[in-house]
Amino acid sequence: MTPYLKSLHPYPFEKLAQLKRGIVPPDNKEHIALSIGEPAHATPHLIQEALLTHLHGLSKYPTTKGIPELRAAIADWLSRRFDVPSELIDPETQVLPVNGTREALFSFAQCVVDPACAAPAPVVIMPNPFYQIYEGAALLAGAEPYYLNTLEDSGYLPDFDAVPEAIWQRCQLIYICSPGNPTGSVMERASHEKLLGLAEKYDFVIASDECYSELYDDENNPPQGLLETAYAMGNNAFKRCVVFHSLSKRSNAPGLRSGFVAGDADILQQYFQYRTYHGSAMSLPTQHASIKAWQDEAHVIENRQLYREKFAAVIDILADVCTISKPPAGFYIWLKVPIADTEFTQRLFAQENVTVLPGSFLSREFNGINPGENHVRIALVAPLDECIDAARRIKSFINTLKK
Structure with a gap:
């Protein structure tokens, strides 16, 4: 067995299950789970219908690159959404379908990182708190994770100036997440520009996790994408840039396991070769369902409105017992x-049968700080009435802490 397995941390939900073990919540209150970021809105009929219509495609092996129609639909969506001329996104060389971005975010590091290229080890930079796949991917690729604390003082955004030059010199890959999980913070163009300049200077790859990019508050101000910034800077080939998108959050289809990566054609050519051996081709029915999803925006607009309603209701209930604000994007x-945060989670579950996720389970102590401590992540994925019920229970629980 690879020795790197020993360096992996337990997954946050394993730790959560252990934290709740032995606690018996009140049986007169239905359990409300706000811990997992699993969309619960209905999957649009157009996706379901396309999936059923093409079930005959299960009799064929899919190709790693996917059918041209899917890659064209993705390229068209990228061009529309991020104001990049369509001729700059080649569906043949700059787009690859993936089975959900989780597997892609992990496998990408295995392809990109050269563990023998730096001493004492190559570095993979990631935000802190973070999606734990970034860390696991770095460790199993033989790299050293470098945690870039995202704190309230900086708007929960990464401060690239805080990274020592020696780290940039060893960096082969950086994960960024905008809108952020768990904070909902959005990187502006200036931050992208700074990072692109650093990538050119120190020759590392940027993996931009943009899975929450379509869940935003201001309909007239969608989050900036990395390819959008690269194009604005004249980087028309998107050198060192790879973006990751998914239908899980955008289209309420987490079980479809459908997403894509796009960007630098040279990197994607090598990643395509890796994926050919990796054996992760998307089934044909899923590809056809994905085409319908990427071509339709009406269901996405409706989806955003549903989250706005939940944010408004929950914040209205909790505003007079805690400091709470609406994030610019995401559903957390x-x-x-x-x-x-661990005690808060335990006692809330014990008293109110509501489950949230301790923030410290999503972060690591770095430079003497664990930026997730004394925070909890609340995923507003349940139906509106459940979110309102949960908010009232959380309010009642917080009031008990003040007595």
Whole structure:
């Protein structure tokens, strides 16, 4: 067995299950789970119908690159959404379908990182808190994770100036996540520009996780994408840039396991070769369903409105017992709590049968700081009435802490 397996941390939900073990919540209150970022809105009929219509495609092996129609639909969506001329996104060389971005975010590091290229080890930079796949991918690729704390003072955004030059010199890959999980913070163009300049200077790859990019508050101000910034800077080949998108959050289709990567053609050519051996081709029915999803925006606009309603209702209930604000994007509330986040989670479950996720389970202590401590992540994925019920229970629980 690879020795790198020993360096992996337990997954946050394993730790959560252990934290709740032995606690018996009140049986007169239905359990409300706000811990997992699993969309619960209905999957659009157009996706379901396309999936059923093309079930005959299960009799054929899919190709790693996917059918041309899917790659064209993705390229067209990227061009429309991020104001990049369509001729700059070649569906043949700059787009690859993936089975959900989780597997792609992991496997990408295995392809990109050269563990023998730096001493004492190559570095993979990631935000802190973070999606734990980034860390696991770095460790199993033989790299050293470097945690870039995202704190309230900086708007929960990464401060690239805080990274020592020695780290940039060893960096082969950086993960960024905008809108952020768990904070919902959005990187502006200036941050992208700075990072692109650093990537050119130190020759590393940027993996931009943009899975929450379509869940935003201001309909007239969608989050900036990395390819959008690269194009604005004249980087028309998107050198060192690879973006990751998914239908899970955008289209309420987490079980479809459908997403894509796009960007630098030279990197994607090598990643395509890796994926050919990796054996992760998307089934034909899923590809056809994905085409319909990427071609339709009406269901996405409706989806955003549903989340706005939940944010408004929950914040209205909690505003007079805690400091809470609406994030610019995503579907999480990153809530500061008055006691240890693990104790808050345990006691909330024990008293109110509501499950949230301790922020410290999503982060690592780095430079003497664990930026997730004394926070909990609340995923507003349940139906509106459940979110309102949960908010009232959380309010009642917080009031008990003040007595």
